[in-house]
Structure formats: structure tokens, C-alpha cells
Amino acid sequence: MANNTPEKKEEKAVEKTNFIRNIIDEDLKTGKYDGRVHTRFPPEPNGYLHIGHAKSICLNFGIASDYNGLCNLRFDDTNPSKEEVEYVESIKEDVRWLGFDWQDRLYYASDYYEQLYQYALQLTKTGKAYVCDLGSREIKDYRGTLTEPGKESPYRNRPVEENLDLFERMRAGEFADGSRVLRAKIDMSSPNLNMRDPVIYRILKATHHRTGDTWCIYPMYDFAHGLSDSIEGITHSICTLEFEDHRPLYDWFLDQLEVYHPQQIEFARLNLNYTVMSKRKLKELVDNKHVSGWDDPRMPSISGLRRRGYTRESIRDFADRIGVAKKESTVDIALLEHCLREDLNARAPRVMAVLHPLKVVITNYPEDQVEELDAENNPEEPAAGTRKIPFSREVYIEQDDFREDPPKKFFRLSPGREIRLKHAYYIKCEKVIKDEKTGEIIELHCTYDPESRGGWTNDGRKVRGTSHWVSAAHAIKAEVRLYGHLFDRENPEEEKDDTDFKNFLNPNSLEVLGDCMVEPGLAEIRPGTHCQFLRQGYFCADPDSKPGKPVFNRTVSLRDSWAKIRKKTQNAK
């Protein structure tokens, strides 16, 4: 709460300056839309949303909110063969989860089918559209190429009456799929291929997830999109760069029909390194079982990030920080991780968990004694209070926290050295017990200093190392899933054209640890709960958790300067 002062919010709002806001500011100044700002987020329900969509959602809803405007959620559902209710439900859930509210403005392009049909009729009546009997292959041939103009369809000059009759019969279902289309009559020699008599209606005898079998002709996206924006009174229709070439076409429809004219503004979509950002490719990973589903914690989907433990706050902060521009860019995933750490550092309760347990026997600690020690829940947030954790003669520490031959700058436990067990006592390593055959270290014999209760003494002793631990007798066994990048290339799509992006999947993106030991308070943790495993990272309880058998996802590790030192000295050698 203390962090959410209006002041801080203002600071952030000031930072938000981008070319789209500049345009809106200008429009507001000139009164172009009578001071209205009305945006929309228009997904097609043919897959789950990913973080690239989050950028767009934050942009559209964020602008509406900052300018006292409105933002609609509209499904552009013009292709029944690829769309499903499952996707519309997941999209609604994800937008809501991100914290945005479309209130009563949930729309579907399919709501406008009748209106769009009337528009198409109007174009036909005014000689601006015609029914074409060419097959798809022929239409393609007639379209020409990038450098050569197209040829006019032999059906281009059909009389209006005949077009009307045919179009009405298309709607009535008299013709087979693909046998005829309705086309806009524009210019077959336009250098913009979108203007070469684009198809605006096709016959598709498919059941639509909302309109069922009411229709057997469906408008093309290019026809439906701009007109839907117009119908909704959108002022600023924000979309991605690839639609820049389509804007003249949308404008053409609007002008011919003489209807309200929104302004389209294009921005560069988000790319993140070490992952892919296209619904088609993500669906491919799901369909081919390279991941467990759309919500696999390695996926850049909103549902994947959510399951992984990403917070909506961190995603929205990320969206603010990456900015909006027309330059195509690939953002370093380290920025996303930074936003997450910053958020979780402030809020996540600290807890102790040992991922790779090494048993420590404290030889001078009374056999049957158990102490309840106080542990602070979050040093960043004193109000989070403390909790009790049990301490006894045998504890587990992390294998990495002990080295028989400590390298330079290693200041954790090693023979003869002393470290602090967080919130507990100083212990000193007296003896290393090994498996006689394998030489593997089985356990450590240590002594503790009773004067150091709580992990501190006033004698000026310098104890540099601090380890997390759990009491062996009280620990709960847990499964922990560690995640790495989904791909091992920074840009899996940029490699030579004919290589499949799936070749670059990181085979080590998932590591499951089955024998982790966590403090007893975590036994019945609710799925979705965030916490920091002290010194290791932020983790989130997975829905696979069962009472007494928690499962954790590592959301992101803590920054690890020891790992950095180690890497550096290794590289130096």
C-alpha cells in the first residue's frame, strides 16, 4: 500500500509518452473526435493470448483509462473454421486476470453480420462490388505480382441486378463452398495488392460458435474489421504493423459507405528473445505435445505465465516499460524477469526450502530437543510479521552450500569453517561423512554455538555465510519444477529459412526435483500462492499440489552473484 502513493503513479504516467499518445493529444487539441477516446482490443478466438497480446491489451485499456475514455473487448470472429468457444472463454479470463474491465462492452464481429451484409449489399447496389465466379487459384493468377499489375476478372462488369441476385443466393446457400465470392471493385493495377479487387465475402458452410448455421457466407476480416470499429464508434483503432497496407482498403470501405471513420494507428508487435510469439507456433507446440498445454509454465501465453507465477502487476509494468513504437524490436526477457522480481521482492513471503538436501547432524545439540524459532516473513515489509519454524538436531542444507575444497571467494560451509543458519544458530563443520564406496558426501557433522540463537552474537564475530535449512524431522517433501528458456536460441525464428523453429527447443527447459524439503508451513499451500524460497528464487504453488504434497514452479531465480563470480573465474581459467 505504502508503495502505491498517487505520487508514484503520477511519476509513471509522466513516463508514458509515445507516438500514439502524441497523436491522441493532437486529436484532443483539434477536437477531432469531440474529445472522445474510444479504443478496443480485437482478438480472434483461435488460440490463447500471449504476452504480445498483453502489450496490446495494456495499450488499449491503458490509453482509455488515462484519457477517461472507453475500451471495448471485441472478438473478430469471422472465420468459424478456426474459432472455438474455449478460446473466447480463455481470452476473457486472461483480460480480466490482467485487471481490465470492458464493463458492458463485450462485442463480437458476428454481432454485426446482418449489418455487414447490408453494407455489402449497398456496395453491390452502387456498383462497387461484384460476384466473381473465378476459383481461388484463378483469382490468385489474375491478381498479378508485386511488380506486375493484375488482370480484371471476366465477371467484373456483371450488371448490378445479376450481382444482387447472385449475392442473395450465396447467402441462401444455393452455391457450394468456394464456387463464388463477393469482391470489391477497386483497381486491379493498384501497387497495393490489397486494393486489387479484394474478396469481401466467401461461402463457408461451417457452423459458427455463436451464430450456428444461420450463415453460410462470412465476411473477410478486411471487410469486417474496419466496419466493426466504425459501428462501435472507435476513435483510435490501434493494430500491428502488418495492417498498415490494409488501411487504404479500410478507408475505401468507409468512404464508399459514407460511415463514421475511425483512425487506424499501427505499432510494432512485441517479440521476446528465447521464445516464439505467434499463436500458430504456440499452438503447434501444444498440438505436438512439446509442452503440456497452453498453460505450460514455459509458454509465453498469459495462462502459462500465470501458472508459472508471474503477477499481473509485473506484466503490466513490463508493458509500460517496453514502450510503443513502430520499430520492430525484440525485448530482452531479462526485463520481464526484472519486473517480476521487483514486484515479488516487495510482496512474496520468504520461506525456507532445500532443493538438493544434504543432511547435517549437530552433534552437540540435545537429542530430543525441538525449538520454535522466529523467522521474519519479509524483510522488505515488516508488517508481514514473523512465523515460527522448528529447529532440531538434524537439519538439511543445500548441497551447494558445502564444499570440501572451497574455491576462492567461497564463504559458505567447509571443513573447519563456520556459517550461520538463517534465523537459527552458527554452526561449524567438524567432520564430513562419505560413502565408503562412492566417496559421495552423505552427511556433515557440525557443532553449534548456543550463544548464537537467532543467528547473531554480539561478540563481533564475522560470519560471512548464511544458509537456509529445514529441520529434518519436520520438513515436508515437495516436488519442485525448475524452468529454463523454452528455446536455446535467442531468436528461434531468425535462423535459416528452412530450419524448423522446433529444432531449437531447449531440451533442458524443464527439470523436476522430486525430493525437495520445505518448511512444514507449506504443507497445504494454496495453488497460485507466491513465495520466495530464501536465497533461491520466487516460486509459486502449482495446481498439481495435493495436501501434504505441494508442487512448486520456479517462477524466476534470484539474481545470483556467486554464480557470476564462479562463471567468471571459470572462464578466466
Added chain:
RNA sequence: UGGGGCGUCGCCAAGCGGUAAGGCAUCGGUUUUUGGAGCCGAUAUUCGUAGGUUCGAAUCCUGCCGCCCCAGCCA
């Protein structure tokens, strides 16, 4: 070879004719009962490039170079 866009630090990104914000990453230092967090500091004489206009250009003009998108009855 047609059309539409884009090029400011390793990655994002402000800047809109008055002399290069900010964030991430990186590197130092400091602090610390998380090698976490925090704090302090460093990091583009230069804005793809070559010319031109101007007292003055990342910002205006011209040429060149590079990258992206467009030939679905997908969105």
C-alpha cells in the same frame, strides 16, 4: 525490379531546429542475519551512411545502404 514501413548505447526507448532523458543488461564501490534487496557511481562528443540547408541538425532536404511487411476465398 512495385507498394508500404523502419533505422538513436549490447536490448528497449524519449527526443519533433538550440547542442543526446530513462529503463534493462554490464562493470565498479557500499551495505546486508537472503552472495537477494537497497544505496552510490561508470558506460553514445554522437543519432545507418554521404552530402546539402542553417549561426546551429538526431531533428529539415537529397542520394545511398540495411532491415521488415504485402501476391489467403487467414487474421
